[in-house]
Every structure is written in C-alpha cells, then in structure tokens.
Amino acid sequence: MGSFNECMQEYRKLLEKGCIQEAYGGLMRYIMDLRVYFKNKYPQYFVSGIYQGYMDMTYFSFSPESLKSRKLKIAIVFVHETFRFEVWLAGYNKNVQNKYWKLFKEMDWNKYHIPPTTKGVDSIIEHILVENPDFSDLDSLTKQIETGTLEFINDVENFLVQ
Structure with missing residues (x-):
C-alpha cells in the first residue's frame, strides 16, 4: 500500500471509471432491501439501522427477544x-461481548468460529453465510442469507439454554 496521497490518486482513477460508484450503490441498496425483507418478514425480531462502515464492513442487526x-x-x-x-453473534458492549466470548470459549463450542481474542474484534462467534455472493440472483442470495441466519440463531439459542 502506498502513501495516503498515492491511495487517493488510485481512488480518483477508480471513481473516474464510474463502476465503483455503481457497485457500491447497488450493494448498499441490496443491503437496505435485505434489512427491509427481514424487518417485514420477522416483525417480532429487533432490526437495527444499517452501519455502512468505511468499506470494511456493512451490517445491520437482526435479533430475537431471547438474545x-x-x-x-x-x-x-x-x-x-x-x-x-x-x-455474527455480538454483544451490546464490550463487557457483554467478553462475558459471552468466555462462555463459548470455556465450553469449547466448535460449531462456529470463535475469534482467538475480543481485542479489536466485534464478534463473539462468526459464521460465513455466502462465500462468493451471486449478485445476479438477489432472491436466491436473500434466501441463502435468511436460511443461514435462522440456523445460526437457532444454534446459538440452543447453546445458551443448556
């Protein structure tokens, strides 16, 4: 990676091509639509707003009352x-995150990835839903995300009631 100025020059070149704006805008519209899909289909769940991030991660939360x-x-x-x-399973703050991270770690639960530490990490446990998303079939992509998310939630809930 170059200096900040070199990176900005590269960024400018990409913007001049125009494709990056279209791709990023399309991704944000899809994630907004995905959020609305979950909010409408699962009104009993809490659905947050979208965190767009700094082109590192973009997310929204989708949580049942039990969590x-x-x-x-x-x-x-x-x-x-x-x-x-x-x-990801995440805590509302670092204290909650640490408490549950220790619980999953101590119980040696290996169904999903547990990060080696909570320092600099936002998750307690993680699971890949879609490795290489096909944005040409958004309905299918949404179903993959929905199915994997519901299975993940079910597994976490079952673990926590043990």
Whole structure:
C-alpha cells in the first residue's frame, strides 16, 4: 500500500471509471432491501439501522427477544475485503461481548468460529453465510442469507439454554 496521497490518486482513477460508484450503490441498496425483507418478514425480531462502515464492513442487526434480553445481537455482515456475507453473534458492549466470548470459549463450542481474542474484534462467534455472493440472483442470495441466519440463531439459542 502506498502513501495516503498515492491511495487517493488510485481512488480518483477508480471513481473516474464510474463502476465503483455503481457497485457500491447497488450493494448498499441490496443491503437496505435485505434489512427491509427481514424487518417485514420477522416483525417480532429487533432490526437495527444499517452501519455502512468505511468499506470494511456493512451490517445491520437482526435479533430475537431471547438474545436481546441477554444484551446480545445477531449481525448480518458484508465484509468488503473478503467479499462475503457473514453472520455474527455480538454483544451490546464490550463487557457483554467478553462475558459471552468466555462462555463459548470455556465450553469449547466448535460449531462456529470463535475469534482467538475480543481485542479489536466485534464478534463473539462468526459464521460465513455466502462465500462468493451471486449478485445476479438477489432472491436466491436473500434466501441463502435468511436460511443461514435462522440456523445460526437457532444454534446459538440452543447453546445458551443448556
């Protein structure tokens, strides 16, 4: 990676081509539509606004009362660098995150990825929903994300009631 100025010159070149704006705008519209889909289909769940991020990650939370009451949330995340959709269990704050991260770690739960530390990490556990999203079939992509998210939530809820 070059200096800030060199990076800005590269950014300018990409903007001049025009495709990056179209791609980013399309991605944001899709994630907004995905959020509305979840909000309408699952009115009993809490659905947050969208965090657009700094082209690192874009997400919204989608949480059942069973997790919200524990100050936990489910984040449906698009990770820009790896270009994939993931689902994360996260805490409302770092204290909650640390508490549940320790619980999952101590119970040696290996169904999903547990980050090695909570420092500099926003998740307690993570799962890849769609490795290489096909944006030419948004309905199918939405179904993949929905199915994987609901399975993840079910697994987390089952673990927490043990």
